[in-house]
Structures are given as C-alpha cells and as structure tokens.
Amino acid sequence: MTIDTSRRGFLALGGTAAIASTRPVRTAARETGGIETVPVRTLNGWTLPHRMNGGVKEFHLVAEPVEHEFAPGTTARCWGYNGTTPGPTIEAVEGDRVRIFVTNRLPEHTTIHWHGLILPSGMDGVGGLSQPQIEPDETFVYEFDLVQHGTHMYHPHADEMVQLAVGMMGMFIIHPRSVAAPSVDRDYGILLHNWAVHPGTYRPDPAVMVEFDLWTMNSKVFPAIEPLVARSGERVRIRVGNLSMWNHPVHLHGVQFQVTGSDGGRWPEHQWRLETSEIVGVGQTRDIEFTAVPGDWALHCHMAHHTMNAMGHDIESPLGVKQDDIAAEIRELLPGFVAMGENGMADHQAHTGMGHHRGPANTLPMMAGKGPHGNIEMGGMFTVVKVRDDLPTGSYDDPGWYEAPLGGAARRVSDDPDFGNPPRRS
Amino acid sequence: MCSFERSVRSCSRAVIYLSATLLVACSSVPIEQIEGEVRQALGERGRILPSDEARIRQRAAAGPLSAELAVELALVNNPELRLIYGELGSAGFEYFDADRIRNPALSLSRLEGGVEMTIGLVASIADLITRGVRHDLARSALAEVQAGVAGRVLDVAAQTELAFYRHCLSLQKAAATERRESLAVLTARLAERYFEAGNTTARQLADARTSAALAKLDAEDARADIARTRADLAVLMGLTSTDAWTIDMQLGLPTSPLLESLDLQALARSNRMDLVAANERVALFERADRAVRWQRFVGDVDLGFERKRESSGESLVGPSLDIDVPIAGHRASLGRADIALEVARAERDALLNSIDADVERASAAMMSAHRRATIYREELIPARQESRRRAQEEANFMLIGPFELLRLKEEEYGAQADYLKALLAFWTARSDLVRAVGTTLPLEGPIVEDNFRDPEPNGHHHREHP
Numbered sequence: 001m002t003i004d005t006s007r008r009g010f011l012a013l014g015g016t017a018a019i020a021s022t023r024p025v026r027t028a029a030r031e032t033g034g035i036e037t038v039p040v041r042t043l044n045g046w047t048l049p050h051r052m053n054g055g056v057k058e059f060h061l062v063a064e065p066v067e068h069e070f071a072p073g074t075t076a077r078c079w080g081y082n083g084t085t086p087g088p089t090i091e092a093v094e095g096d097r098v099r100i101f102v103t104n105r106l107p108e109h110t111t112i113h114w115h116g117l118i119l120p121s122g123m124d125g126v127g128g129l130s131q132p133q134i135e136p137d138e139t140f141v142y143e144f145d146l147v148q149h150g151t152h153m154y155h156p157h158a159d160e161m162v163q164l165a166v167g168m169m170g171m172f173i174i175h176p177r178s179v180a181a182p183s184v185d186r187d188y189g190i191l192l193h194n195w196a197v198h199p200g201t202y203r204p205d206p207a208v209m210v211e212f213d214l215w216t217m218n219s220k221v222f223p224a225i226e227p228l229v230a231r232s233g234e235r236v237r238i239r240v241g242n243l244s245m246w247n248h249p250v251h252l253h254g255v256q257f258q259v260t261g262s263d264g265g266r267w268p269e270h271q272w273r274l275e276t277s278e279i280v281g282v283g284q285t286r287d288i289e290f291t292a293v294p295g296d297w298a299l300h301c302h303m304a305h306h307t308m309n310a311m312g313h314d315i316e317s318p319l320g321v322k323q324d325d326i327a328a329e330i331r332e333l334l335p336g337f338v339a340m341g342e343n344g345m346a347d348h349q350a351h352t353g354m355g356h357h358r359g360p361a362n363t364l365p366m367m368a369g370k371g372p373h374g375n376i377e378m379g380g381m382f383t384v385v386k387v388r389d390d391l392p393t394g395s396y397d398d399p400g401w402y403e404a405p406l407g408g409a410a411r412r413v414s415d416d417p418d419f420g421n422p423p424r425r426s
Numbered sequence: 427m428c429s430f431e432r433s434v435r436s437c438s439r440a441v442i443y444l445s446a447t448l449l450v451a452c453s454s455v456p457i458e459q460i461e462g463e464v465r466q467a468l469g470e471r472g473r474i475l476p477s478d479e480a481r482i483r484q485r486a487a488a489g490p491l492s493a494e495l496a497v498e499l500a501l502v503n504n505p506e507l508r509l510i511y512g513e514l515g516s517a518g519f520e521y522f523d524a525d526r527i528r529n530p531a532l533s534l535s536r537l538e539g540g541v542e543m544t545i546g547l548v549a550s551i552a553d554l555i556t557r558g559v560r561h562d563l564a565r566s567a568l569a570e571v572q573a574g575v576a577g578r579v580l581d582v583a584a585q586t587e588l589a590f591y592r593h594c595l596s597l598q599k600a601a602a603t604e605r606r607e608s609l610a611v612l613t614a615r616l617a618e619r620y621f622e623a624g625n626t627t628a629r630q631l632a633d634a635r636t637s638a639a640l641a642k643l644d645a646e647d648a649r650a651d652i653a654r655t656r657a658d659l660a661v662l663m664g665l666t667s668t669d670a671w672t673i674d675m676q677l678g679l680p681t682s683p684l685l686e687s688l689d690l691q692a693l694a695r696s697n698r699m700d701l702v703a704a705n706e707r708v709a710l711f712e713r714a715d716r717a718v719r720w721q722r723f724v725g726d727v728d729l730g731f732e733r734k735r736e737s738s739g740e741s742l743v744g745p746s747l748d749i750d751v752p753i754a755g756h757r758a759s760l761g762r763a764d765i766a767l768e769v770a771r772a773e774r775d776a777l778l779n780s781i782d783a784d785v786e787r788a789s790a791a792m793m794s795a796h797r798r799a800t801i802y803r804e805e806l807i808p809a810r811q812e813s814r815r816r817a818q819e820e821a822n823f824m825l826i827g828p829f830e831l832l833r834l835k836e837e838e839y840g841a842q843a844d845y846l847k848a849l850l851a852f853w854t855a856r857s858d859l860v861r862a863v864g865t866t867l868p869l870e871g872p873i874v875e876d877n878f879r880d881p882e883p884n885g886h887h888h889r890e891h892p
Contacts, residue, residue, distance in 0.1 A: 199825050200816070315827030320623040326616050333609050334835050336818050348824065357822035365823055
C-alpha cells in the first residue's frame with residue numbers, strides 16, 4: 001500500500017487514525033458458544049459461574065439467610081442466594097439448555113420462579129402449582145431451554161411476600177445468539193428493591209406495604225452504590241429490573257437515552273424511544289442505552305423520597321417555624337433538644353455527618369454522600385455514571401471526581417440577594 | 427392534874443397518836459421517778475426524750491430540720507404532749523392519795539342543857555391494814571396511765587416523723603411537677619410557632635394548650651400540698667408554719683426496708699404500750715379481785731380517841747373502836763370484781779389479736795409499697811428515660827417530630843412524680859408499721875436519694891458549630 005504523503009493524504013491518514021483512535025475500543029469479550037458478549041456488570045454484585053455438563057450449562061443456587069450491609073452503618077438479617085442479596089446474576093445465551101440446582105437452606109420451604117421466561121409449566125416455579133415446595137435442606141433441579149433473550153429476573157414463588165421483602169431476588173440475563181448492532185461496550189445490571197428495615201432494627205419487616213425505609217439498587221443505598229463507569233464515546237446499556245413494591249421513574253442526567261428492550265428482549269430499533277426518564281414498573285425490566293459523554297452524571301429514581309434513606313413521614317413540618325429561642329429554653333430541661341428544619345433540611349447532612357446528632361442504632365441518616373463541591377444530600381436509589389476520556393479499556397475502577405474544564409461549571413457571581421434586576425411577579 | 431393539863435396530855439397523846447399515824451401513813455414516790463419510768467419506756471422503744479429543751483430549739487432555729495430533730499422538737503414542744511405530761515402528774519398525785527390512809531377525823535359535839543362536850547379523833551385501821559393492797563392497786567393504776575402516756579408520746583413521735591416525710595416529699599413532688607409544667611408550657615409555645623408558620627392545625631395547637639393547662643393544675647395542687655403539709659408538721663412540732671424553719675433534703679427509698687431477722691409480732695407484743703396498759707389493767711383487776719375477796723371478812727375498822735366531858739365536869743378519855751360488820755353487800759362486790767377482771771382479760775386478749783393482725787397488715791403493706799416504689803425507681807423510670815433518649819436519636823434523624831419527643835419527656839417527669847407518690851405510700855406504710863409494732867424499726871440498708879439526672883445528652887446544637 002502506498003502512503004499519500006501530500007497534505008490531503010496526510011490529513012486523510014490522520015483523520016482515519018483519529019477516527020480509529022476515537023472509536024471505542026471494545027471491552028474484553030468472552031466467548032460463549034461462539035457468541036461474543038460483553039459481560040454484565042452487576043453493581044455491588046457478581047455473576048454466578050456455571051459449568052458445562054454434557055452441553056448443558058449447570059448453575060447452582062443456594063437459598064439461605066445472609067447478613068447484608070446496605071451501606072456502612074446499616075446491616076440487616078436478610079435472605080438471599082449464595083451469600084448475597086440480590087443473588088448472583090445468571091448469564092446465559094439464547095438457545096442454551098440450562099440446568100439450575102436450587103438448594104434450600106432457609107428455615108421454610110421455597111421455590112424459584114424464572115420471571116418472564118418461556119419454559120415448561122412444571123419449571124415455572126410456582127410452589128403448589130408448578131411443583132412441590134422445596135423444603136428446607138432439599139435440592140431441586142430446574143432444567144429448560146432458553147428460547148428467548150432479554151433482561152429477566154428470578155425470585156421465590158413461595159411465601160412470596162416475605163421472601164421478596166427480605167431480599168430474595170436476582171437477575172437472569174439471556175444474551176441473544178447474534179448480537180445486533182449497535183452493540184454495547186458496557187452492560188450494567190441494576191435490580192431495584194425496597195426494604196422496611198425500621199430505624200434501630202436489624203431485620204426487614206415483611207408486613208409493610210408502602211412506607212419503606214430503604215430504597216436500593218442491588219440492595220445498596222447511596223453512597224454505597226458503585227458508580228457506573230465508561231469511557232467517553234462508549235455505548236452503555238443499563239438493564240433495570242424492579243422487584244420492589246413501587247414503580248420507579250429512572251432518570252439519567254446528561255444524555256437522552258434510548259429505551260431499547262425489556263424482558264421481551266431487545267426491541268426492534270424502530271420501537272426504541274428517546275427518554276431521559278423511564279418508568280420501570282413493578283415486575284418489569286427495561287434496558288436503556290446511550291453513548292457516554294464525559295462527566296459525572298446522576299442516575300436515580302425521580303421519586304424524591306426514593307433518594308432518601310429512612311425519614312419520618314408523619315412528623316410536623318418544621319419548615320418556616322422559628323424555634324431557636326424556644327429550643328434553648330427546652331434544652332434547660334431536655335439537653336440535646338435541637339431545633340431543625342426551619343430553613344429546610346439542607347443542614348441535616350452537615351449535622352449528622354459530623355456525628356453530632358446521633359441517630360438510632362443501625363440507622364443511616366436521611367441523606368449522605370460527599371462530592372467534590374460539598375454534600376450531595378442524597379440516599380437510596382442514587383448513583384453516578386462517571387465517564388472519562390481516559391478510562392482504561394475494560395476498567396471498572398472508580399476514576400474519582402470529574403473536573404469540569406475552565407468555564408464548564410456554574411460559578412458564583414454575587415452574594416448580594418438584590419443582585420441584578422430579574423423579572424418577578426408578586 | 428388540872429383539867430387543862432389533862433386536856434393537853436390527852437391532846438398530846440392524840441397528837442402523838444395522830445402524828446405517828448400520819449408518819450406511818452405518808453409515803454412518797456417523787457414525780458420525777460414516775461416521769462423517769464415513762465422516759466425509760468420510751469428510750470427502750472427508740473424515742474429519747476430530750477433533756478436540754480433549749481438546745482433543741484436552738485438547733486431547730488439554726489438550720490434545716492432533719493426527721494430526728496423534728497421529732498425531738500415535737501417531744502419538747504408539742505402542746506398535746508404538754509397536756510399528756512400534765513395527766514401524768516395528776517396520775518402521780520392520785521397514786522399518792524391512794525397510798526395514804528384516810529386523814530383522821532376530828533369530831534366535836536356540844537349538847538345543850540347537859541353541857542356535854544365530846545372530842546373525838548378517829549383514824550381508819552382498815553386503811554392501815556389494806557394499805558399494802560391499795561398501794562399495789564394504785565401502782566397498777568399508775569402503770570396503766572404511764573403506759574398510756576408513753577403510748578401517746580410514741581404516737582406523736584410517729585406522727586411527727588410521718589408529717590416530716592410528707593412535707594419533704596411534697597417539696598420534691600412540687601419540683602417534679604413544676605418541671606413538667608415548664609416543659610408543657612414550652613411545648614405549647616412551640617406549638618404556637620408551628621401553627622403560626624401554617625404547618626399544624628388549630629386542633630393540634632388546642633391539644634398542646636390543653637396539656638399545658640393540665641400540667642399547671644397539677645403544679646398548683648403540688649404547691650398547695652406544700653403549704654398543707656408544712657402546717658401539719660408545724661402543729662406537731664408546736665411551731666407555726668410562719669416560723670423560720672426549713673427542710674433541705676431529698677427523701678429517697680431505703681435499699682432494704684426492714685431487717686429480715688426481726689420477729690415483728692414478738693416485737694409488737696413486747697413493745698406496744700396499749701398492750702402494756704392492758705396487761706396492767708388485768709393485773710390491777712386481779713389484785714382488786716383478790717382484795718375484794720379478802721376484804722369481805724373485814725369491813726371498815728376505825729380506831730379513835732375520844733374525850734368526853736360530862737355535865738358534871740368529869741372527863742372521860744379513852745380509845746374508841748368502830749368495826750363495820752360485813753353482813754350484806756359483798757356478793758355484789760365480788761361479782762362486779764369478777765366481771766371487771768374477765769372484761770379486762772377479754773379486752774387484753776382481743777387487743778393481742780388485733781395487734782397481731784395490725785402487724786401483719788402493716789408489714790405486708792409496707793413491703794408491697796417498697797416493692798412498688800422499687801419498680802418505679804429501678805424499672806419504670808429508667809425505661810422511660812431510655813425511651814426518651816432513644817426518641818432523641820430518632821428526632822435527631824427526623825424520624826419523629828419534636829412533639830413526640832417532648833411528650834416522652836413529660837411522661838418521664840410524670841413517672842418521677844408518680845414515684846414520689848409511691849415513696850410517700852412507702853414511708854406512710856412504714857410509719858403505720860412502727861406504730862403497729864410500738865417501737866422504732868431499724869433500716870437494713872442506706873436510703874438512696876434520687877436525682878434522675880440525665881447522662882451526657884446525645885444531641886448537639888448546631889449553633890455550636892464554627
């Protein structure tokens with residue numbers, strides 16, 4: 001091949017090289033039956049290994065009690081699979097035959113329902129209907145062909161209210177046999193859930209229907225939820241499953257993403273929708289895809305209370321209540337009494353963060369998290385998508401905080417409340 | 427020998443005779459001894475009658491009273507006791523009278539016309555003969571009075587002690603209810619602020635004001651109780667409530683209310699002064715019964731001396747002897763004596779039963795009151811405090827609002843006030859037991875004072891931040 005050393009040729013060569021250098025380097029792929037897939041990254045979680053046995057992918061799940069930390073400062077006695085909640089993500093490929101052993105080490109019977117999978121009735125996992133219950137100490141086996149692809153989940157269908165409430169769930173991701181373009185460079189899995197771990201207690205309360213204390217992504221709350229990382233320009237998929245008791249409008253800052261799939265598989269492209277928020281209903285999964293742009297981008301449920309940890313919902317609002325003087329008098333009789341919330345709750349993280357206002361044992365403050373510019377004042381279903389130009393290929397390490405370029409961040413121009421002459425209505 | 431000389435001689439013989447009679451008749455038991463026996467009985471039962479009254483009054487005026495000082499002051503200053511001591515004096519003189527023979531009787535008669543003048547001097551021989559028996563009877567009667575007096579002194583001492591505790595606890599209770607009142611008023615003011623900010627309803631504000639008013643009523647009752655108990659104590663100490671005396675102590679709960687080794691019923695049977703009096707009464711009627719039986723053979727016997735001048739001028743001088751021949755009337759006397767003795771014995775036996783029951787009831791009541799007060803002190807109040815501390819943590823995290831926290835603190839104050847009521851019930855029951863047993867009772871362990879102070883608070887005011 002001759003190289004055109006003219007300027008045009010050089011530029012063309014450089015442009016090609018530039019294109020070549022800016023094209024996302026595909027993350028490491030692994031072969032599964034000849035299919036190249038990007039491994040799913042389950043935030044704070046893991047993927048269940050399998051073994052091949054006579055052409056069948058064998059998995060082994062163990063249903064058991066687990067001690068789980070939602071974030072430093074709150075742990076609970078939960079139930080899960082193979083030592084964690086959520087349980088490990090099962091990954092397979094459309095067309096695989098899977099054999100899944102389920103050992104029950106719970107104190108009561110259980111089953112596993114493969115949520116959204118097309119399979120024989122007897123493998124559907126509804127205790128008493130599809131199969132006998134798996135009694136404590138027993139091991140059952142499920143075996144079926146995967147005739148679809150998509151983002152699915154698994155969970156008990158025995159004493160379902162209790163077993164779901166205490167953490168028994170996991171993701172079941174079936175990759176398509178052939179990967180249609182555009183392929184993704186990063187593939188994340190997030191399972192949404194809610195917990196009634198009442199302040200000061202150590203076990204989720206399965207009787208609660210709506211007033212939950214902790215809202216989680218993969219059984220973690222902010223700031224303990226891992227960030228999603230990507231290199232600038234990579235195509236990122238986030239698979240969101242919802243086994244909580246509420247619908248969640250999942251909102252991503254910085255991009256308009258495409259809603260590309262569900263447990264019905266990756267939709268035909270003409271069905272993709274551009275959104276910045278997508279409601280993931282109870283029992284649903286949704287795949288969103290976007291091209292990563294540099295920055296730190298919030299990813300969260302847009303129900304404001306779902307990005308808070310435990311808080312009182314029946315307390316009298318202190319907003320606008322002048323009370324410092326009375327609080328000082330009350331302290332003569334009740335040392336430690338604090339006037340809070342007159343000007344909103346922004347001060348709350350400052351006080352609790354310094355450890356001044358001690359809360360109940362095993363309870364996280366309502367809001368937490370520190371960013372490069374101060375308190376983030378969030379909790380619950382909140383995390384950050386961190387996109388960097390120079391993130392190494394295949395790296396999932398936290399790159400730290402984003403530094404906006406000069407002029408690329410909001411800045412103070414005055415501390416005078418009468419600054420300027422903004423139009424206002426009275 | 428002239429008639430005058432004979433008169434003088436006869437008078438002299440009469441005087442000698444009378445003097446001898448009088449000398450024999452007179453015996454004296456000083457009033458100090460009678461009082462001393464009462465003092466000893468009181469001392470054996472834990473109540474020392476102060477000897478230096480002025481010093482007691484000085485100490486009372488100089489500083490805060492203690493229970494012991496209040497009792498000492500009552501023992502020297504209580505007007506009822508002064509009356510009682512007077513009764514003791516009267517009883518002593520009654521005893522003196524009973525111990526003597528009757529005064530000799532002097533008779534004079536002059537007959538008109540016959541010019542007969544008779545002078546006679548008669549003394550009772552029966553009195554002399556029965557003097558020993560009468561002495562014993564009188565002694566028993568005096569002992570009964572002494573026992574009665576001692577019993578009433580013990581009663582006044584116990585009443586004073588209890589009145590002291592009541593006043594002490596009224597001061598403590600007022601302090602607790604005033605703290606609750608202050609907090610309730612502050613809560614109502616805070617509720618007003620929430621209402622003014624538009625964040626709560628008029629009904630919530632009214633509820634807060636209701637609680638404040640109720641707390642004020644409780645505090646007012648407690649303050650009135652101070653005045654009432656102060657006056658009650660002052661009366662017992664023989665002072666007025668406007669006199670300058672103070673109390674400055676926190677009354678608490680003894681760790682153990684009673685020595686377990688005490689046999690209370692035995693203690694009561696040997697210490698109850700009403701039982702002593704009843705036993706003396708039985709002894710009295712036993713002696714009286716014996717005396718009546720003996721005396722039925724001997725009526726009144728009077729020995730005398732008479733000088734009679736006849737109209738002829740002749741004087742006749744000589745002794746006289748009058749003997750009452752007991753033909754009739756003694757059967758009734760014997761019957762009355764027997765019945766009186768039986769009645770005295772029956773009353774004494776009934777009193778014994780009553781004392782046993784008193785002791786059992788009072789002991790059970792005191793132990794129950796102690797257990798109740800202990801539950802307040804060691805379980806309920808600490809649990810209330812812990813509940814409030816944990817609620818403070820929840821309030822710190824805005825899991826509960828301020829009003830729930832303040833309500834819990836009010837309930838904590840309420841528990842402290844209820845504990846003081848239980849404490850009063852205990853000390854009242856203990857006083858009842860002391861009166862049932864008839865002697866002071868030792869405490870096995872110390873009296874623990876309570877201040878219910880908070881440990882290090884678990885909150886922090888943000889104004890203290892830099």
